[in-house]
Amino acid sequence: MSRGPESAIGVTELTRSLKRVIEDGFPAVWVRGEISNLRKQPSGHCYFSLKDSGSQISAVLFRGNALRVECEPGDGRQVLAFGELSVYEPRGTYQIIIREMIEDGIGRLQREFERLKEKMRREGLFDDSRKKALPALPLKVGVVTSASGAAIRDMISVFRRMDWPGSLRIFPSSVQGSAAIPSLVRQIERAGQMKDLDLLVVARGGGSLEDLWCFNDEKVARALGDCPIPTISAIGHETDVVLTDFIADLRKETPTGAAEWISSVVARVVRDLEATGVDLVRAGRELLRSRLADLEQIRTRTVARPFLRQIESNSQRLDEWRDRILRTVEQGFAQKWNEKDQLKNRLKLRSPDRMLALRKTDFATIRKRLQLVVDRRAKEKKEKVEHLIPALRAGGLDHTLRRGFAVVRDEKGEPHKKAADWKVGDTLSIQFQDGRVEARAEKIDPKAK
Template sequence: MKTRDESLFAAADDGVESVSEFTRRVKTLLERGLRPGWVRGEVSNLRAQASGHVYFCLKDAGAAMNAVLFRADAARQTVKLRDGLQIVVYGEVSVYEARGQYQFIVRAVIEDGEGRLRREFEALKQRLATEGLFDPAKKRPLPEMPATIGFITSPTGAAVQDFLRILKRRGWRGRVVVLPAKVQGDGAAAEMIAMLELAQKHGLFDLLVIGRGGGSLEDLWAFNEEPLVRAVAASTVPIVSAVGHEIDFSLCDFAADVRAETPSAAAELISSHFVAAAQRALGASEAMLSAGEAALERAGARLDHARSRLRLLSPTAQIEQGYLRLDDFANRLAAALRENVDGCRQRLREARSLLVQRSPELRVQIESHRLLALWKRLQAVSPTSVLQRGFVIMRDEQGRPVPRKGGVSAGQKLVAEFGDGQLPVRAE
C-alpha cells in the first residue's frame, strides 16, 4: 500500500516539465500572444558585434528590456545609435531560450521627438540659406544710440527681467517697450509676427529685439517656424535675435541682423556704445577739469611772478634796495678795516718774536742750557755714576781696570771698587 507522500509524488510526476520545455512554452505564449508594435525608450549599454548584430538596452524611468538589431535590419537603418539617444523602435518579442530571457527584436528605428525636429530644422535652414535669406550682405548695422527699443517676448518671462536689469546696471538712457507675445506653443509664431508688424507700422522703434530664455528644441521651435523667420529677415527695423542660451541656435538667429547669445548678452551689446560714450564723456570731463586746474595754476604762478616784479620795480623797493646795498658796503668796509688791523697786529707780533729770538741775552741763556745738558750727559756716563747704579770695577794691584776674565791668574790679588768704597779680593 502506497503512503500519502508517494501518491502525491506519483501524481506530480505525470505533469513535470523540463526547464527547456517550460521555457519553450513561455516563448510560444509570448511570441503568439504579443503582436509586433512600436516602443519608445532610451538607448543604453550599446554593443556592436563583429558579426554586424547590435545589442542594447531600451529603458525609461520605470523599466528596461534587452533589444537586438540583427545585421540585415541594422544595415537598413539611417539612425546612428548611441547611448542616451531617445528612439522609437518597431519589432516583436522573442525569448532567448539558453538564458531564459525575453528580448525585443528590432526591425526599424527612428529618432524620437527632438530628432525629427532637428532634421526639420536643418532642412529648413538649408532651404532658406539657399534662397539667400541669411546672406551676410543683407545684414544692417545696429544703431549705436537707440532711443527706443521694442522687445518682442513674454512679459512674464525671466528674459525681459534680465534684459532690463542689465540695461539699468549699465546706466543706459532710453526707453524699452515690451511687445507681448507667446514664445512657446501653438500660435506663438503668429503672435510674434503680429507684434513685429505692429512695431514696423508705427515707426516708433530704433531697434527691435526678439527672444526668450533657454529651453529644449521643442520649447524654442516657434523661433524656427518659416513665417516668423521670413518676417524677421524682411523687417524694416534692425533686429537682434536673443533666443535661449549660448548653445541654442534658432533660424531667427540667422535671419536677424545680429545674434546675441542670451537676452542679457543682447542688453550688453545694445548698451555697449552708450557705455563707451559715457566713459569717453567722463574721461573728457576729467581731462577738461584737469586742464582747467592746470591753466588756473599757471595763471596764478604768472600773477605771483608779476606781483614780485612789480614790488621790485616800485620806488619803495628801489629805496629799500639802496639801503640794503649801503649796509652791505658798510659791512664790507668794516670787515676790510678789521682784516687790515688784524694783519698789522699779526706782523707786529711776528717782528717782536724775531727780535726776542735774536737778542744776546737769549743767546747766552740758550748756550748755558746747552752746556748744562752736556755736563749732565757727561756725568751720567762717568765711572762714579756707573758704580752708583750698582756696577763694580775690578782693578789689579796697580789700579788698572781688569776688563776680561782671561787676564786674571789664580791667586792674583784684585781690588773690587764699589760705589761706596773698595774691597780686596783674590782670584781662585
C-alpha cells in the first residue's frame, strides 16, 4: 500500500475501519469497574464511565437493557458489566454497550453463600435428624446479639407486652464485620456450656448482605450446629436468609418473631394447666355424684327387713367414706391448685420487670453512698480552707504595714521594690499604716544603703 499523501483516507472511513476491528475482535466481555459521571436521559438511556485505578471506558445502558438489569446504576457503585465493545462514530470513541450488570460485591458474596450452603447440605448439617427438640416451657433463654442493638430492645419489649415470666441472659457480641466472627463463635460456645439454659437465640436486625455476612461464615454456622442447647436463628427481616437459619433447630424471620414464639409457648402451657385443673375438678364431682346415685338405688331396692339395719349401717359408713373421699379429692385439687399458683408466682419472680426494679434499687443505694462520700470530702475541704484563713490574714498587707514597713507606688498605682525603677521628677505614693504620703524624687542613688 502506498504511504504517500495520495493514499490518505477520510476520518469517517478510518473510524469505521477501527469500529470493524474492535467489534469483530471483542464480541462480548465482562468488565469490572466503578461507575462515575452518570447521566440519565429522559429517554431512559444511561451514559457513564467504568473506571478502575488505571483507566476508564465509556459505557451506555440503553432503556430496554436498563429495565432488565439487576443493579441500578449509581455513581461510586462497583459493578460487573457484560456487553459488546463498539465505536461511536460521531466522536470517534470506543465504548461498551451493556446488556447485563450486577453489583460486584453482592454477586461474589451470593456465589460464596450458595457454595457454603451446598457444602454443608452435602455433609448433612441441615438434616432434620440433627435438629434438637425445642423446650416445652422455655423460661431460661440466652440471646447472642449486640447488647446495644435494636434486636434485644425489640425482644425485651415483646416479653414485657406478653407478660413472659422467664429470665433472659444476654451474651454480648459484635454482629457486623469480620471482627464479629470470632466474637459470635466464642459467645455461642460460652452459652453452650451453661447447664441451666433452656434455649439459645442468635439475633440481629436487618441489613444488607454484607452487613449480615458474618452469619454466613462457616465457623459461626458450625458452632451453632454443635451447640448442645436448642437454638433459634432470628437474623434480619423476613426476606433475609443466612446459613445459621438452615443449621439452627428453628428459624424465625426476625428477633421480634422469636420473642413472640417463646412467649406464646409459655402462655399456652399456663392456659393448659389451668384448663386441666378445672377439668379434673369437674370429673371428680361427676364421679362422686354417679356413685352416690348407685348407692341410693341399691338401698331402695332392698326390701327385706332383716337386712334393713345392716343396709342403714352400711349407708352410714358409705356416707362417711363419701365425705372422706370428697375431702381427699378436694384437698388434692387444692394442693395442685396451690402448686400451680406457686409455679406462676415463681415465674413472675423471674420476670424482666422485677429484675430491672432490683437493679434500680441497687443503683439508688450506690448513688446514696457516693453522695455521702462526696459530702464528707466537701466538708473536710471546707474545714481545711477555714483553718487557713486566719494564717492568710496574719500574713496580709495590713500586718506588714503594722510592722513598720511601707509600700511605694507610681502614678498608676503599681508597687515598686527597686530604686532603679524611678527617675528624678517621678511622683511617689507612699502608703503607711495610718495613711498615704505623696512625694517627688529629687535624687536617685541606687547604690546607697
